[in-house]
Amino acid sequence: MNINSARLMSRLKEYGDIGRDSQGRLARIAFTDADKLGRDQLVTWMQAAGLNVEVDKIGNIHGLWEPESVVESRPIMMGSHIDTVLNAGIYDGNYGVLAGLEVILALQEAGFKPSRGIVVSAFSNEEGAHYAPDMMGSLVYSGGYSVKKALATIGLNGLVLGSELQRIGYAGLNEPGFIQPKAYIELHIEQGPVLENLELPIGVVENLQGISWQRITIEGVANHAGTTPMSMRADAGIATAQVMLHLKDYVTQKGNGMVSTIGTILFEPNIINVIPSKSVFSVDLRSPCESDLKDAELSLAQCLNEIEEIDGFNISVERLARFEPVTFDRNLVESIEKASNGRGFISKRMTSGAGHDAQMMARICPSAMIFVPSKDGISHNPREYTEEQHLINGANLLLDSIKGLAI
């Protein structure tokens, strides 16, 4: 049994053209008119497949296939998201949802009689482009965030989420969690370079990194770049460089899948001949192991303390986000691995470095993910690309995995 690869590819392409802006950029930002267009097309396709389409209070769309053969009470859920960032590629999220729908179609067309319902879900606002937090739809669905709070969120555009959801016609009546899945599997592009570099077609995701985001402000003393001897400086920029290299060295030495990134930086006054009086920078620390993550945070704090003990420095730290690592269900991971072997795919167990709806669903049911390679690891960019054969392989592996759970 195989998915219809021509249909999947043509739908992915067609779907990638929905919601392009006047400059040709794909931008189906959650709860905008473009998002509505994407939702409408998905619902149309779900209905054409005979699925029972349900929308919940945070706007998650669920397409449920529950033919007469179903005897077990809890369905198997597949899913991901259909919202995008600004100037996005066409695979992130969409691939998982459209492949899920394709799996149901393939099962239907092969005359498969599931013992459980099979549902494909598109979770609202995974990207968090306008409304924080990201992964909102699955977070609310799994009980980690109240519907009321989510609907009251004010977006970067100044608009209230709940009103926008009403406006685009996707404020559903179902309570989050109204479908209690037996298991959840999410198929996604890797958004990283690991599979491509190892030339492997499939990643079986066994866990997801914990994330620690901090914003650090180092205040030093602005002085003339020419007249201030090196020994009399409190240079906020140099202190920042020391923190950057300390973190990089610590994390590299520690290994174990941990990564650290200083992605943003701002100097004040940012003038060529003035010693920086202030540096504001972000720290993004990730690890699949909570104790490693804590140790790295501690090491960073110690490094900052040492700097602050030097005359002229003052440091403040703001926590922006903190998620503990998520370990996916071992049985589910093994069953996907077996299905991969059955197809003759060499797979690699791996850690997801990005956040996904699966990490929220893991709160309420056994969950796992399937990754396919991303060209150059690029994502959130029009250059995001995954070869057709990889996309087809991933969808067929999802098909086999779901079939195995719904027999």
Next chain:
Amino acid sequence: MNINSARLMSRLKEYGDIGRDSQGRLARIAFTDADKLGRDQLVTWMQAAGLNVEVDKIGNIHGLWEPESVVESRPIMMGSHIDTVLNAGIYDGNYGVLAGLEVILALQEAGFKPSRGIVVSAFSNEEGAHYAPDMMGSLVYSGGYSVKKALATIGLNGLVLGSELQRIGYAGLNEPGFIQPKAYIELHIEQGPVLENLELPIGVVENLQGISWQRITIEGVANHAGTTPMSMRADAGIATAQVMLHLKDYVTQKGNGMVSTIGTILFEPNIINVIPSKSVFSVDLRSPCESDLKDAELSLAQCLNEIEEIDGFNISVERLARFEPVTFDRNLVESIEKASNGRGFISKRMTSGAGHDAQMMARICPSAMIFVPSKDGISHNPREYTEEQHLINGANLLLDSIKGLAI
């Protein structure tokens, strides 16, 4: 013989209120209406002192005292500038010009009969706030830059320098260099913390740092902060931190008065969860010794080369400015030092880290500078401050030094 300290202080204060903008910020930016107001007041005071006021083609104002006692052909020149940056303090430049005028008044009032003319000059556009290069008036005066080119300069405000100079009425007829001084002494606030930290009242400036300004662009590869292992990164930010610490360590170890500053930085895309693909930063290197400066530039280039050899990195370097160090006249420095001893001031020979008109005048005559302490080393800022006693000491030392040269 002493200067009239009450008059000097009252004039400094009065002069500091000329050209404040609607927000109360002192901004006598060269060739603006505010600059004209400052020039007019200076000329008024020069004329009241019976000086022969001459303006040259680049707008430098020279007030020449040449009583009947003068028998030598070349006058002694004092000077500095009266233009300011935006939101300036009241001492930078103005102090040297007003103290110079005060020296002539004191000599006159004491009935001193100079054997040489004594001239106090205010050089145009030392700050270069709207029109590059800075130190323009003295650079043109000393033959380092053509009048024609200078007058054709387009300012940040889009206006042509020559037209603005005409408009404010200070386009003189004298050729630059029309007065050939026997010697030039510039009195200035230190604009650095050295004298204050050593609790010394006087700095005798024996040389001026060479300056090397470069803008460096490191291109790496943008990738997801969560999904890209540390070993697969080409992080332009981390590479920048390595360059920053390399330079700082090199310069600190080398000593010998060299300083380095990375004052500006910009990451792209500057997003918390994206590895920087690009970092653009400035390097400000200064040393009183040309070979040290060259060695440091070479060491920087080697450090950049090593980074560029790593996969994924691409580096470009743009030279923004390069001035060789200037050594002031040894005899003049010694004579100032002696005069300082004569007043009972403990002085320190020092290097100027900032650029001054004296470095340009050193091209055409023996030159030197006198520094007085700056509170916290702050300059180019309303908080710029020098204690009254220091200002008076500096002016009295200038008086004695000039007197000694004009006997």
